[in-house]
Amino acid sequence: MKVAIPVNDKSMEASVSESFGRTPYYLIYDTESKESVFLDNSAIASQGGAGIKAAQIVVDHRVNALITPRCGENAAEIIQAANIKLFKTINDSIKDNLAALIEGKLALLEEIHAGFHGHGGN
Amino acid sequence: MKIAVLSGKGGTGKTLVSVNLAASAVDSRYIDCDVEEPNGHLFFNPKDIKTENVYVKIPIVDHKLCSGCRKCIDFCRFNALAYIKNHLLIFDEVCHSCGGCVLFCPEKALSEKNSVIGEVRRGVSGNVEVITGILHTGKESGVPVIKAILKNLHGSKKFTVIDCPPGSACTVMESIKDADYCLLVAEPTLFGVHNLKMVYELVTLFSKPHGVVLNKCQDGVNPAEEFCLEKGINIIAKIPFENELGTLNAQGLIAIGKNEKYQEMFSSMLQIVSKGVQNEAITHP
Numbered sequence: 001m002k003v004a005i006p007v008n009d010k011s012m013e014a015s016v017s018e019s020f021g022r023t024p025y026y027l028i029y030d031t032e033s034k035e036s037v038f039l040d041n042s043a044i045a046s047q048g049g050a051g052i053k054a055a056q057i058v059v060d061h062r063v064n065a066l067i068t069p070r071c072g073e074n075a076a077e078i079i080q081a082a083n084i085k086l087f088k089t090i091n092d093s094i095k096d097n098l099a100a101l102i103e104g105k106l107a108l109l110e111e112i113h114a115g116f117h118g119h120g121g122n
Numbered sequence: 123m124k125i126a127v128l129s130g131k132g133g134t135g136k137t138l139v140s141v142n143l144a145a146s147a148v149d150s151r152y153i154d155c156d157v158e159e160p161n162g163h164l165f166f167n168p169k170d171i172k173t174e175n176v177y178v179k180i181p182i183v184d185h186k187l188c189s190g191c192r193k194c195i196d197f198c199r200f201n202a203l204a205y206i207k208n209h210l211l212i213f214d215e216v217c218h219s220c221g222g223c224v225l226f227c228p229e230k231a232l233s234e235k236n237s238v239i240g241e242v243r244r245g246v247s248g249n250v251e252v253i254t255g256i257l258h259t260g261k262e263s264g265v266p267v268i269k270a271i272l273k274n275l276h277g278s279k280k281f282t283v284i285d286c287p288p289g290s291a292c293t294v295m296e297s298i299k300d301a302d303y304c305l306l307v308a309e310p311t312l313f314g315v316h317n318l319k320m321v322y323e324l325v326t327l328f329s330k331p332h333g334v335v336l337n338k339c340q341d342g343v344n345p346a347e348e349f350c351l352e353k354g355i356n357i358i359a360k361i362p363f364e365n366e367l368g369t370l371n372a373q374g375l376i377a378i379g380k381n382e383k384y385q386e387m388f389s390s391m392l393q394i395v396s397k398g399v400q401n402e403a404i405t406h407p
Contacts (some may be wrong), residue, residue, distance in 0.1 A: 046199075046200075047199055048216060050201065052201040052204050052213055052216065055204065056201075056205070056206075077211070077213075081207060
């Protein structure tokens with residue numbers, strides 16, 4: 001299974017990013033081959049619609065699951081249209097979240113926010 | 123003569139000034155361009171209201187013609203399109219209606235549809251024509267609503283007062299574009315100065331004749347007044363921080379009709395602004 005996680009640096013020791021659409025990098029991790037690839041998020045500087053562009057990037061990498069602390073409604077629409085499972089992080093450690101996913105202990109992300117759309121957020 | 127009333131933040135008194143200025147003129151028009159929260163109509167209670175919808179163009183796709191080349195997606199700087207599972211998705215709310223995706227589509231798979239984003243209400247209240255722009259909840263930008271109002275002004279009025287949205291963003295630029303004069307309303311605080319600076323920079327950039335109305339004036343230092351003196355900005359009026367004025371305004375009443383001193387204050391404001399515009403026409407024809 002291929003998994004995407006928004007992360008703050010190109011390292012397995014890095015923390016999970018608070019933002020899906022405007023994270024600096026994505027980790028694409030293959031649970032079978034245990035290969036990890038870090039992608040630059042070209043959506044980070046978008047004037048608007050960062051979540052849409054970011055979701056397109058994730059979909060284009062043919063992942064089966066996305067683990068993120070939160071996700072906006074436009075991005076979620078794309079992720080769901082692509083039949084990608086949307087999981088909620090348990091903490092900000094990449095390794096803890098991957099381990100929980102493999103053990104089947106991650107819950108689905110149910111709470112989809114309406115997006116910040118130029119109004120920041122934290 | 124078009125007078126735009128603006129401020130760097132909400133709550134400084136734009137509507138108070140706009141409504142009373144328009145009401146103090148004999149032949150005038152009041153336009154509420156604060157389309158996200160228009161409230162000037164509450165003071166005027168206009169009658170004979172005619173409502174027109176405001177539309178923007180949104181792309182629609184013919185899935186049979188779409189080849190999945192993604193030229194539209196690459197073009198859109200607002201990321202309003204995505205291509206998922208051999209299917210083009212369009213996010214209407216994110217679209218800024220530039221039409222670029224339709225022009226760039228090599229398969230002619232994209233065309234445009236009208237989408238309602240708001241409305242314009244025109245009515246009359248005594249000697250004032252009252253026009254209110256309304257952006258529907260959840261719609262991205264009020265600019266098309268403001269454009270629809272200012273492009274279609276029927277008949278000439280001696281005075282048109284444009285009540286602008288707060289801040290100095292696109293909607294404000296659209297509102298002041300054709301104004302002959304910009305009236306900046308400021309509060310007597312450091313924060314007020316910060317907000318005044320924003321709109322002062324904007325009207326300077328647009329080379330608009332301008333002046334400041336100092337609102338909520340009390341005894342003691344007024345940082346906004348100090349800023350005006352330092353920059354050599356005309357102070358058109360000082361509105362006192364008064365219980366009576368605040369009460370009238372909070373009750374949705376037009377102050378000039380309730381107390382002669384307010385009638386005098388706003389009439390004189392209108393005269394000073396008119397003179398300012400006339401002088402400007404002589405010195406910069």
